[in-house]
Amino acid sequence: MPVVTLPVPLLVLIALAPILVVLYLMLGRQWGGSRAGPAGWLTAAAGSVIFFGAGLQLILVASAKALLLALFVLYIIWMALLLYHTINDAGAISAIGQEMPGLAQGRAAQALLLSWIFGSFLQGATGFGVPAAVVAPLLVGVGFAAAPAVAIALVGHMWAVTFGSLGSSFLSLIAVTGVPGQELAGPVAGLLALVALGCGLGVLWLAEDRPVLRSRILFVLFLTAVMAGTQWLIARAGLYSLASLGAGLAGLLVAIPLLSRETRRISTPEQRRSAKQRLLLVAFIPYGILIGVVMIGELLLADILDRIVINPSFPAVCTAGGYCTPAGHARSISVFGHGGALLLYATVLIFLWYKWRGTLPGAPEEAYSASTILRKTVRGSIRPTIGIYSLVAMAVIMEHAGMTSLLAGVLSHSGVLFPFLSPFIGALGAFMTGSNTNSNVIFGELQRQTAVELGLSVPLILAAQNAGGAVGSNFAPAKVIVGTSTVQGANQGVVLKLVSKTGVLILIAVGLIVFGLAAFTS
Numbered sequence: 001m002p003v004v005t006l007p008v009p010l011l012v013l014i015a016l017a018p019i020l021v022v023l024y025l026m027l028g029r030q031w032g033g034s035r036a037g038p039a040g041w042l043t044a045a046a047g048s049v050i051f052f053g054a055g056l057q058l059i060l061v062a063s064a065k066a067l068l069l070a071l072f073v074l075y076i077i078w079m080a081l082l083l084y085h086t087i088n089d090a091g092a093i094s095a096i097g098q099e100m101p102g103l104a105q106g107r108a109a110q111a112l113l114l115s116w117i118f119g120s121f122l123q124g125a126t127g128f129g130v131p132a133a134v135v136a137p138l139l140v141g142v143g144f145a146a147a148p149a150v151a152i153a154l155v156g157h158m159w160a161v162t163f164g165s166l167g168s169s170f171l172s173l174i175a176v177t178g179v180p181g182q183e184l185a186g187p188v189a190g191l192l193a194l195v196a197l198g199c200g201l202g203v204l205w206l207a208e209d210r211p212v213l214r215s216r217i218l219f220v221l222f223l224t225a226v227m228a229g230t231q232w233l234i235a236r237a238g239l240y241s242l243a244s245l246g247a248g249l250a251g252l253l254v255a256i257p258l259l260s261r262e263t264r265r266i267s268t269p270e271q272r273r274s275a276k277q278r279l280l281l282v283a284f285i286p287y288g289i290l291i292g293v294v295m296i297g298e299l300l301l302a303d304i305l306d307r308i309v310i311n312p313s314f315p316a317v318c319t320a321g322g323y324c325t326p327a328g329h330a331r332s333i334s335v336f337g338h339g340g341a342l343l344l345y346a347t348v349l350i351f352l353w354y355k356w357r358g359t360l361p362g363a364p365e366e367a368y369s370a371s372t373i374l375r376k377t378v379r380g381s382i383r384p385t386i387g388i389y390s391l392v393a394m395a396v397i398m399e400h401a402g403m404t405s406l407l408a409g410v411l412s413h414s415g416v417l418f419p420f421l422s423p424f425i426g427a428l429g430a431f432m433t434g435s436n437t438n439s440n441v442i443f444g445e446l447q448r449q450t451a452v453e454l455g456l457s458v459p460l461i462l463a464a465q466n467a468g469g470a471v472g473s474n475f476a477p478a479k480v481i482v483g484t485s486t487v488q489g490a491n492q493g494v495v496l497k498l499v500s501k502t503g504v505l506i507l508i509a510v511g512l513i514v515f516g517l518a519a520f521t522s
Helices: 006-028 033-052 056-088 092-103 109-127 131-140 146-156 164-177 181-206 209-237 240-262 273-283 285-300 339-356 370-401 403-433 437-453 457-473 477-484 492-521
Strands: none
Touching: 006 033, 006 370, 006 403, 033 056, 033 370, 033 403, 056 092, 056 109, 056 164, 056 285, 056 339, 056 370, 056 437, 056 477, 092 109, 092 131, 092 273, 092 339, 109 131, 109 146, 109 164, 109 209, 109 240, 109 285, 131 146, 131 477, 146 181, 146 477, 146 492, 164 181, 164 240, 164 339, 164 437, 164 457, 164 477, 181 209, 181 240, 181 457, 181 492, 209 240, 240 285, 240 339, 285 339, 370 403, 403 437, 403 457, 403 492, 437 457, 437 477, 457 492, 477 492
């Protein structure tokens, strides 16, 4: 098919069209990623063939590479969902949520403990909107109005999104850009420390506790250092799937004694040593099993588990216009050593643990069975699988056809302003898709190529992309809907307004820091 020649401005619009289609369908038509993603893929495929000279071989090679890239991320997501249902059906999350509010006194302390610290722990372990859905009704239960409760729940764990869901967003950035995780971990975790501070202060502000804001700043600064520092150390050690989980756990271990000391309970020593406290400890055992399995797998058994790797090679492909992608390998997948495999091993052990000791109070009335857990996992995996693969395929086709390179060239004209704009680009991708993972898939390679064009630090710009995506994902309409799903009377428009105001302020702070660092290092 002959290539249709267009002026450069129209060609830029064609290159941007897949992203605009996804944005319109998800925001304007309220479509989910499982419907908007295929539409974006078809737009990218058609545009690449008609206007950029892509042939059938290029489309097939790009689609095959996309399959491996998507599997790399989906392996984590599938197993994270399996883990979530295994723990949730045993009543562990319900038990933690019921007992946690009693460990702090006052609106500010309860908001910080539930949304900022516990919510971040939940994000590290599960993600997928679970923290907001779990924390928001708990905040309502301790006296917060519906809309502020949801907003606080969403803001609290923004900073934990990148390494949350057991590292799926961070791993997606590695998969799409090809930049090693060792190079990205430090800058990404460093910027997220700033986001963590913003989230803590944002929670206090939304809690409408202005008089105690000043008195809690030292507490927020200290806990930011504890949680963000822990996340940085774990990420730098290469344990990406444990970074947010470990950070949230460290926050709980430090904050609970501090806040409990402030609490004035009218109770006897015998009451304080209640079965409820023991229940809370028992409910955290599955996460201890998870941490143990991941550490053993990644630190002690990595060489053994990584012996079987899926890593096919692909031929070089070129467009009719001469834009070529050289031959090489796509994203390799370690069958038994991938983070998803480690999650599976941990999930099996946790399931056997609950079958042996029994489920906890608050577990669903239905029998605790593998078939029920698998059924829920499969049902919850279908839409994310379709959405992620189609969006990955869209991004890879755009890259191989030269569409991403063209857009990167246009963005490079923003010059010195690009570092400031970089987190907003990440936030846009997350806002329109509801997912930091999807934002990394759509814009990760674009940001990398633009950084190269401008001679900027690639890890710094990708860290800005990730930080922006983490913040933007939590005021995305899709995430707001999840947050309001468990709270009656929460106006979604009000929630979106509250969360977006806080999120934009954090994005401005991140943009200024990235701008300064880029100017200093260039």
